[in-house]
Amino acid sequence: MPKQAIVLLSGGLDSTTTLYYALNKGYQCQALIFDYGQRHRRELRSAVAVASGVKVPYQILKIKLPWQGSSLLNKKQKIPTKGVGRGIPSTYVPARNTIFLSFALSFAEASGAEAIFIGANSIDYSGYPDCRPEFYRAFQKIIQTGTRAKKIKIITPLIKMTKVEIIKLGRRLKAPLDLTWSCYQGGKVPCGVCDSCRIREQGMKVTALS
Amino acid sequence: MPKQAIVLLSGGLDSTTTLYYALNKGYQCQALIFDYGQRHRRELRSAVAVASGVKVPYQILKIKLPWQGSSLLNKKQKIPTKGVGRGIPSTYVPARNTIFLSFALSFAEASGAEAIFIGANSIDYSGYPDCRPEFYRAFQKIIQTGTRAKKIKIITPLIKMTKVEIIKLGRRLKAPLDLTWSCYQGGKVPCGVCDSCRIREQGMKVTALS
Numbered sequence: 001m002p003k004q005a006i007v008l009l010s011g012g013l014d015s016t017t018t019l020y021y022a023l024n025k026g027y028q029c030q031a032l033i034f035d036y037g038q039r040h041r042r043e044l045r046s047a048v049a050v051a052s053g054v055k056v057p058y059q060i061l062k063i064k065l066p067w068q069g070s071s072l073l074n075k076k077q078k079i080p081t082k083g084v085g086r087g088i089p090s091t092y093v094p095a096r097n098t099i100f101l102s103f104a105l106s107f108a109e110a111s112g113a114e115a116i117f118i119g120a121n122s123i124d125y126s127g128y129p130d131c132r133p134e135f136y137r138a139f140q141k142i143i144q145t146g147t148r149a150k151k152i153k154i155i156t157p158l159i160k161m162t163k164v165e166i167i168k169l170g171r172r173l174k175a176p177l178d179l180t181w182s183c184y185q186g187g188k189v190p191c192g193v194c195d196s197c198r199i200r201e202q203g204m205k206v207t208a209l210s
Numbered sequence: 211m212p213k214q215a216i217v218l219l220s221g222g223l224d225s226t227t228t229l230y231y232a233l234n235k236g237y238q239c240q241a242l243i244f245d246y247g248q249r250h251r252r253e254l255r256s257a258v259a260v261a262s263g264v265k266v267p268y269q270i271l272k273i274k275l276p277w278q279g280s281s282l283l284n285k286k287q288k289i290p291t292k293g294v295g296r297g298i299p300s301t302y303v304p305a306r307n308t309i310f311l312s313f314a315l316s317f318a319e320a321s322g323a324e325a326i327f328i329g330a331n332s333i334d335y336s337g338y339p340d341c342r343p344e345f346y347r348a349f350q351k352i353i354q355t356g357t358r359a360k361k362i363k364i365i366t367p368l369i370k371m372t373k374v375e376i377i378k379l380g381r382r383l384k385a386p387l388d389l390t391w392s393c394y395q396g397g398k399v400p401c402g403v404c405d406s407c408r409i410r411e412q413g414m415k416v417t418a419l420s
Contacts, residue, residue, distance in 0.1 A: 059276060065313075066269060069320025088358050094319035095312055098356055102308040103275075109304035110279025135356035142352065146308055146345035148298050 002028040004113035005155075006104045009033050009058065011046030013180045013200060014119035014158055017170035019056065021157045022117045024173055030111070031058035032104055036096070037065060037073045040186030049179045061103060069094045072184060079184050081193040088127050089195060091184055097130035101139055101154070109149045117155050124163035124203065126195045133159055163203030164210075171207075212238040214323040215365075216314045219243050219268065221256030223390045223410060224329035224368055227380035229266065231367045232327045234383055240321070241268035242314055246306070247275060247283045250396030259389045271313060279304045282394060289394045291403040298337050299405060301394055307340035311349055311364070319359045327365050334373035334413065336405045343369055373413030374420075381417075 005027035009015045022029050033047045044060065051058040071077035071090040080089050097120065104116045120131040129135065136154050143152050158166050170177050182200040183190035190197050215237035219225045232239050241261045245254055254270065261268040281287035281300040290299050307330065314326045330341040339345065346364050353362050368376050380387050392410040393400035400407050 061274060061276075063273060064271060065316055065320075066271075067317050067320040069316070092358060093316075094359075095316035095357060098312040098315060098352055099309070102305050102312045105308060106275055106279070106303075106305035107277045110275075110277040129358060130356035132355065135352070138348065138351040138355045141348040142308055142345070145342065145348045146340040147305060148302060148339060149304075 002026060003115065004111065005029050005115040005117055006108045006111075006113050007031050007056070007117040008100050008104055008119070009047045009051060010119075011043035011048075011050060011180060012119070012182050012196075013170065013177055014121055014166060015047075016050050016177065016180045017166055017173065017175050018117050018119035018157060019050065019054070020170065020173040020175040022115075022155075023054065023056070027115065027117075029056050029117075030107070030113070031056050032100070032107060033058055033060045034100055035060055035062045036093075037068075038186070039072060039075055039079075040181065040184050042186045043181040046179055046181040050176060053176055053179065063099065065093070079194050081191070084126065084195045084198060086127070088129065091126060091195065092128050095130070097128075097135070098139070105143060105147065105152065108152045109147050114151065115153045115155050117157070119158050120156050121158045121161065121163075121166065123160060124199050126199075163199055164206045167203045167207045212236060213325065214321065215239050215325040215327055216318045216321075216323050217241050217266070217327040218310050218314055218329070219257045219261060221253035221258075221260065221390060222329070222392050222406075223380065223387055224331055224376060225257075226260045226387065226390045227376055227383065227385050228327050228329035228367060229260065229264070230380065230383040230385040232325075232365075233264065233266070237325060237327075239266050239327075240317070240323070241266050242310070242317060243268055243270045244310055245270055245272045246303075247278075248396070249282060249285055249289075250391065250394050252396045253391040256389055256391040260386060263386055263389065273309065275303070289404050291401070294336065294405045294408060296337070298339065301336060301405065302338050305340070307338075307345070308349070315353060315357065315362065318362045319357050324361065325363045325365050327367070329368050330366050331368045331371065331376065333370060334409050336409075373409055374416045377413045377417045
């Protein structure tokens with residue numbers, strides 16, 4: 001029987017590349033997609049298109065974070081558009097990746113999957129603390145101490161790659177990057193000025209030139 | 211301003227005692243209650259009665275675990291009734307406390323609370339891995355590495371107490387133990403033979419005699 005994995009899929013460039021990476025490594029994948037009140041809910045359509053396109057079964061989990069605490073959830077706040085700064089931006093969603101991973105862990109344990117893939121990146125990123133390697137090492141300890149399965153591995157293939165390297169990897173794996181959605185604003189077309197648009201476009205520009 | 215805390219409240223004896231413990235320590239508390247498909251959904255009524263009785267604001271979060279993986283969620287499975295055994299019983303819900311804590315962490319971070327209280331116990335318990343001290347130490351690392359707040363503390367006042375000690379503490383704090391619900395079966399009256407009933411009744415019997 002092939003190795004089983006749960007892949008966290010947002011519909012963005014990184015998670016899509018991660019899904020293709022996992023498939024390429026021979027994992028039989030199931031995708032987990034979260035509808036958590038993000039203002040760029042539009043990314044869900046991309047996630048579904050990506051999973052469907054490669055015939056990966058997916059589930060959309062709807063969760064509520066009534067306390068918000070992020071400009072990515074609260075439409076009364078403005079999304080920063082002046083370029084990626086230092087520190088943690090207002091788009092950071094408190095404990096989001098901990099929540100996503102905990103559901104993935106429950107799913108992995110219940111279904112017998114041996115790995116959880118997440119496309120976190122700590123190089124060309126928005127500065128979220130839950131995108132850094134030390135967080136994923138800590139989560140691995142959660143699995144060892146708090147579950148029956150104990151041996152499920154968190155795999156973060158992109159964690160130390162630049163955006164350019166991620167885009168190149170995605171193209172090499174024939175991931176449908178054109179289907180993906182990155183913009184935090186979630187309008188009809190990407191705004192081009194939020195952190196996520198800027199990081200993506202910078203990467204696209206460089207890879208187009210190389 | 212008083213110290214703020216999030217308290218995970220199931221409606222059982224342990225979490226109710228924990229809520230009273232936190233209040234007694236001077237924390238201004240908010241309770242988080244989960245409707246996660248548990249067959250003893252009846253415990254939610256107890257949780258609401260307990261929180262309301264002490265005028266603690268509460269939120270009920272509805273979450274879905276479509277993969278189940280537990281006799282506490284899947285009504286086609288039987289709840290074990292032959293007494294607390296060794297090992298992890300079928301009532302264990304994969305990653306449940308990781309999920310609960312991750313929401314509590316998000317709430318704490320968004321609201322500025324400095325502590326999360328959970329009534330986990332590793333002495334008179336059903337053998338769940340996510341009720342042991344090493345799991346909570348690991349989760350503390352999640353907070354340090356994966357959040358902006360960093361300093362939120364997980365507090366597990368009951369973790370090394372016997373059920374008798376918990377009941378005595380609850381009574382001393384005037385917690386309304388008669389309102390609480392423990393039975394896994396979730397029928398009209400407690401079944402008396404599931405692990406949770408057995409542990410509770412044993413404790414009640416001993417404290418009645420002492």
